[in-house]
Amino acid sequence: MFSQKIVLDLSFNRRIQESQNYSRPTITLAKLIRSLPKLLSLDISGTNLAGAFSFDQNEELNYIKKELSIDENENFTIQSSIAGLLLLKHELEFLGLFDVDEKGSARRWLPAKKITGEHTEQMIMTSLSYYMERPSMLTHIMAHLFRLYNHYTIQNPYDAGKLVMDGMEKHLYDRSLQTSGSACLYYVVDLFQNESDIMLEKYNNYLKRLLITILNAMNAHLQHSPMIRNGLLTISRMQMHVPNHIMSAFEQTVIVLIKFIQLYLNECVVHEQILLHNALSVLNHVACSVDGQEKLFIGQAGAIETAVGIIRRFLIKKTSCEIVEVAWTLLWNITDETAENCRRFIEDNNGLQTFHDCLDLWSDKRDLVRNMLGLLGNVAEVKELRHYLVNPSHMEKFRILLKRSQDNEIEIPYNCGGVLANILSDGIEAWTISSSIEQHIVNQEIYDSVQTWDLRRQRTINYRSLAPILRLLNENYSTGCIMWAVWAMTNLTTVLPEKYCTLVRNENGEPLLSQILHSDKVSEPIRNLAQATLANVQRFYDAPVPMDIGPNDGLEI
Known part of the structure; x- marks a missing residue:
């Protein structure tokens, strides 16, 4: 019955478990191959079963025959740079070589139609697809994919990005995977910067999916700084290169950003201040891009009380004028020709007192004072609110x-x-x-x-x-x-x-x-x-x- 086995998985993920180091890897693998003549799929990822990197195939084959008592006249015609596979009678359908010792996936002759590994882009793509149900492996593979993106050597960036999104959607609550995946998607967005309108239209659904994938990842891991940083950078890149596509998930973008800022305000998360600054900046950029009902939605979602809360927090600390400045810029933009948001600022959030307190502390900060007065200009355009001034x-x-x-x-x-x-x-x-x-x-x-x-x-x-x-x-x-x-x-x-x-x-x-x-x-x-x-x-x-x-x-x- 054992001889009928056609699939063999001996793989380990070295990130979560210590792989078994076989004392005689070549002989061990050769024994398995000899006992499984109908083997079609073999995965030795994360092991040392690939053996030595360099060897003479004829000498190694004779050595294996001797060790396993195989008739020296029996013919083996498969060429393999993994010595233990020299006993194969046919090419494998699949061979898993991801993260094996001695650069297993970088060798010349690998007797399989599909191969996972980290040596080539195609191997990495195959790895992403094959290990889709194994999040810890996917995370490791995405780290290798990131290097291709980072060095701009990737040939199929959009196809790879689709596989990354597949993995992120399937394993939403795996923090490490989401962080690694979002780092790859940042570079996917970067590749759209010089694309034509026709190409952008072609990838409309792709970009919408990418944005939603990033937002879901941020929402699931609001307390994880690397994920939030990657998400904010990716959305900022979209605002720069494909600004119209932010509107494909406008409400979700606003809600996730405000949710993060509120957590920061309520001290439910511990993050660097630069992430708060970036989140406010991204939200402000969204506010600049919309009119009427969309601005009203931003106000209804809690942006005004959140921004005023951030300002008051730093007023107490008497620090971080830069964050206060971007918060006032956000308020200026979301109150522009939006009377209800002006009312929220004045009547619901004691906005004029906040104005006075900031002016008393930072009257020498020209840009800040300009932004505050810009907001009050919006308020002054609303007849029903002018009496407050x-x-x-x-x-x-x-x-x-x-x-x-x-x-x-x-x-x-x-x-x-x-x-x-x-x-x-x-x-x-x-x-x-x-x-x-x-x-x-x-x-x-x-x-x-x-x-x-x-x-x-x-x-x-x-x-x-x-x-x-x-x-x-x-x-x-x-x-x-x-x-x-x-x-x-x-x-x-x-x-x-x-x-x-x-x-x-x-x-x-x-x-x-x-x-x-x-x-x-x-x-x-x-x-x-x-x-x-x-x-x-x-x-x-x-x-x-x-x-x-x-x-x-x-x-x-």
Whole structure:
């Protein structure tokens, strides 16, 4: 009965168990081969049964015949660089040589149709497929695959990536496997950076599966720093090379990122701060890529209270301004033209107190202050929330920041001016602090400050719509309010005409500007800016379209 056996598995995984070192590996293997004439599949992975790397086949065969008392006239025709296999009567269907001693899989003659091992890419691919049910082996194999990705020598990166995803999906709760697999998938994403749109469309389902595989791995191992690091790096790479594909699992991406940040906030995990910074940055990048309902979803998923919580934690520590800065950037982006998120920040999370506390501690951090004021600008665009800003304490800080200018930098005064302009647009009846600060004084301060700004100054702000500014182009509003709005329009259409001249026309800004231009209620400096903006738009649309004429277009000269 033993002679009928056709499959023999003697493999060990050296990562989880100590393999048996056979004292006479060649003779031991030869005995097995002799006793199993119908053997089709043999796995000696993780053992020393491959024997010595170098030998003379004829001498070794004669030695084996003598040791096993085989007639010296019996013929064996199989060529094999593993001495113990010289007694084979036919080629094997399968031979497992992964992680064997003496570079078993690197030898010249290996008598099998399919071979597992680490010497070639094909062997590694076969290993991934063959050992799919053995997670510890898969983890070891993925480490070898990673080297091919890392050195950019892999020939079939997408097929290998599919096998990696197969393994990760099958063994979700194996932490080591998920970490090794995610490291490979990072490089798979990297290979898409120069692909055409046609190719990206072809791999649409592949990339969606890859993203979901990474997110599932992160969600299952939120307390494992290497897995979280790999996951964040991979998603960041996708945002860089294939940004549209993040939307294929938008909600899951948001939920997993917020879940990780909340665990960090609640001190349920111990990770390096850089992972928190990276998670906030990735979530912020997602927020920058979406509008309307998607931004609302990010707020509903807990991003606002989580970001404010992170800020307050580092306020207590008085450290890590960089993390606080990216948290404010996230808040700025998810409140953009999203009134409900603005309300969550102000009413549900005591956002204005957080603003004051940060300003008191980090008033010298220019980018941080800019981001905070950008968020308050979003709040100020929501009529129902503006009354929260009309407060003597807030107003004094706004007035100071309005006049703050360093190295001709206008981001802080500009954002602050936007907050104040929106407040002024509600008129004198909404100005409930006249006993402390008179409205006309603030109005004049805005009017005067705006005229000192450089119209050609490039800025970091990115408007998806000009509607919040166009709303302020009303001849019946206060002069400071109108001045800020027309300056913004002139600056934007001067610095980035391709984007903003188009928006002015598409959003019907020209009639509003014309009304300001011809109004006798506004000052000459305001009319001049309105005229300059209209001229920018007209110049942009009147510019001749360049013709691309090649040398063989058949023109006669």
